Amino acid sequence: MRAGILRSPSPLPGFGLSFGIMMTVLSIVVLLPIGALLGRGLMIGPADLWDMVNSRRIWSALTLSFRAALIASLFNLVFGLLLAWVLVRYRFWGRRFVDAAVDLPFALPTAVAGIALTALYAPNGVFGQALAPFGLQVAYTEVGIWVALVFIGLPFVVRTVQPVIEELEPDLEEVSATLGARRTHTLRRVILPTLTPALLTGFALALARSVGEYGSVIFIAGNIPNLTEIAPLLIVIRLEEYNYDAAAAIGIAMLVVSFAMLLAINAIQVWSRRRIGNV
Amino acid sequence: MYHTIRIGGHSLAQGTFLRSLDDGRIEIDAGHARLSGHPVTPLHPSDAGRLRGALRKTLTGAYLRSGILTAVAAIGLTLTGTATLKAQDNVAILNVSYDPTREFYREYNTLFNAWWAAQGNAPVAVQQSHGGAGAQARAVIDGLPATVVTLALSADIDTISERTGLLPADWQTRLPHNSSPYTSTIVFLVREGNPRGIQDWDDLVADGVQVITPxxxxxGGARWNFLAAWAYAGRNGLDPAQFVGTLYRNVPVLDTGARGSTTTFTQRGVGDVLLAWENEAFLALASLGEDKFDIVVPSVSILAESPVALVDGNITSDAQRAAAEAYLQHLYSPEAQALATRHYYRAWDTSQAAAEDIARFPELELVTIADFGGWPVVQTEYFGEGGIFDQIYEE
Structure with missing residues (x-):
């Protein structure tokens, strides 16, 4: 068995070379930085790590970061599905333009996005002025953080769900209709189950991206400790104090929670695949 | 015979050999100071040697000490290593500064180069880097090859000195006026006509007043704001901690830098009063219109010294040292002082400044950082982790 680890598991040629390159790149790009972070955590020791993380301000920041990411990603889950559906199933004037615009949040520097959203939603901005009579304030509140995270997370859901909808046979829906199913029934029992794995992947990607987002959020959040201060900003503040250990501690806390969440999403995915078969 | 040594992990210094130390380090005379460090190569450092050294350090795990950050710094070092080598033909200096000095240094660099050329020197390429003072100091510590630093507080430069040894601990005594060619203070910027009737610090703690400060x-600027408020409370028989705590509870947006707060107040229309550097306040008036904002001068404020220093350890050649030293010294010349005055800084020598520029500065009582016990004390007690500022938000 042990000698067989690097033996080609498939008759396809080139396993050794491609596996080697893959592992090297993965190590340099992903595993090394995360390993360095965890290594630092090991040097500090679990008890000290816990002490550094266990304060009201850090808990508020962590809860805020994960809560806002969750809310924004749930919104993107619904709205991204709708957007992808419209883009695939309907032909309308300007469709290609909308299709291209979906990728903009990927391309735009996040700081630009943050400043633009702040300018729009600030009390003297276009949206801010429109919302003010209703007593709604978006910029410099938690809602502002949601708005920024919705903006940066949307393409993840759209771009993962879109190809799956394209593969979806309209025949299936027609069959469902001829068998007497109502539209909502078809949607619930035919379409959504097929899309679930892709939706979950998109949701997980958007969530992972939003949890760590810094650039756009600091402009639109008020950055008030315990209220609108996100965990990544606390990391930056700890770095400003040259307290690399405390910064690493918050980083590790975020890593652990994110990992647990992604693991849970993966488990749901495996379960849903098993339930509806592999699509 | 010149030797090159490595100081503080990220930088090199050159000078004549003085003696060998027991631990393998050598001491050199770098012109103005004696520095010690590990020799890089026996004789002249070559491009390859320097890059190899950087690479070797990265690979041997010497950098693991500060974990993830040093990986970034090491890449930066490798890149900057090549950059400085290319720049050796014509002298270049990198001025790492803080946010509000952008406009001043843009003009000063032209002024300096004209004067420097008139002295018969080859022109100097001055590169500028601006950002929050704390972040800039950290960038220098992590390997940004600053030739000179011109930051918001001496504490920032103290930290660079402590953590890297790139400049001696007594750097602040090397130039006149605590190495601060210009100073400023903290004033209030309010909306036109001062609708909330804000006159002094005690108006900032009233219910419903929104204060903008980073x-x-x-x-760095925010620390001066904090201390000025503290000084006011102390002088008026109020409990400073409580006073400043109430003040910060009136802050709806806590930006990360002084420029960010100015933008929040002036462009986004948030808040009733902005605690600002005097020069930022004047700049906001000049660039956004005098009919939009008013400056209110409180009864007491703080003398904000923004010091400058040569980063000895990052100097790569004698020509660069000469240019960088002249660059800092020329800040004290009457022309440069007049320029600083025009850019709303309180300068020392106003002999060539325009009368209307001088007339702008009102007289007010200024406390100094020495009244608080100096930056080393203030930094830990007030702004360190778990310090007075942190306690405001822990309640």
Whole structure:
């Protein structure tokens, strides 16, 4: 068995070379930085790590970061599905333009996005002025953080769900209709189950991206400790104090929670695949 | 015979050999100071040697000490290593500064180069880097090859000195006026006509008044704001901690830098009063219109010294040292002082400044950082982790 680890598991040629390159790149790009972070955590020791993380301000920041990411990603889950559906199933004037615009949040520097959203939603901005009579304030509140995270997370859901909808046979829906199913029934029992794995992947990607987002959020959040201060900003503040250990501690806390969440999403995915078969 | 040594992990210094130390380091005379460090190559450092050294350090795990950050710094070092080598033909200096000095240094660099050329020197390429003072100091510590630093507080430069040894601990005594060619103070910027009737610090703690100031953790300017408020409370028989705590509870947006707060107040229309550097306040008036904002001068404020220093350890050649030293000294010349005055800084020598520029500065009582016991004390007690500022938000 042990000698067989690097033996080609498939008759396809080139396993050794491609596996080697893959592992090297993965190590340099992903595993090394995360390993360095965890290594630092090991040097500090679990008890000290816990002490550094266990304060009201850090808990508020962590809860805020994960809560806002969750809310924004749930919104993107619904709205991204709708957007992808419209883009695939309907032909309308300007469709290609909308299709291209979906990728903009990927391309735009996040700081630009943050400043633009702040300018729009600030009390003297276009949206801010429109919302003010209703007593709604978006910029410099938690809602502002949601708005920024919705903006940066949307393409993840759209771009993962879109190809799956394209593969979806309209025949299936027609069959469902001829068998007497109502539209909502078809949607619930035919379409959504097929899309679930892709939706979950998109949701997980958007969530992972939003949890760590810094650039756009600091402009639109008020950055008030315990209220609108996100965990990544606390990391930056700890770095400003040259307290690399405390910064690493918050980083590790975020890593652990994110990992647990992604693991849970993966488990749901495996379960849903098993339930509806592999699509 | 010149030797090159490595100081503080990220930088090199050159000078004549003085003696060998027991631990393998050598001491050199770098012109103005004696520095010690590990020799890089026996004789002249070559491009390859320097890059190899950087690479070797990265690979041997010497950098693991500060974990993830040093990986970034090491890449930066490798890149900057090549950059400085290319720049050796014509002298280049990198001025790492803080946010509000952008406009001043843009003009000063032209002024300096004209004067420098008139002295018969080859022109100097001055590169500028601006950002929050704390972040800039950290960038220098992590390997940004600053030739000179011109930051918001001496504490920032103290930290560079402590953590890297790139400049001696007594750097502040090397130039006149605590190495601060210009100073400023903290004033209030309010909306036109001062609708909330804000006159002094005690008006900032009233219910419903919104105060805009950056986070003292990330912004040098914000620390001066904090201390000025503290000084007011102390002088008026109020409990300073309580007074400043109430003030910060009136802050709806805590930006990371002084420029960010100015933008929030002036462009986004948030808040009733902005605690600002005097020069930022004047600049906001000049660039956004005098009919939009008013400056209110409180009864007491703080003398904000923004010091400058040569980063000895990052100097790569004698020509660069000469240019960088002249660059800093020329800040004290009457022309440069007049320029600083025009850019709303309080300069020392106003002999060539325009009368209307001088007339702008009102007289007010200024406390100094020495009244608080100096930056080393203030930094830990007030702004360190778990310090007075942190306690405001822990309640």
């Amino acid at each position: 986070n003292p953790k990330t912004s």
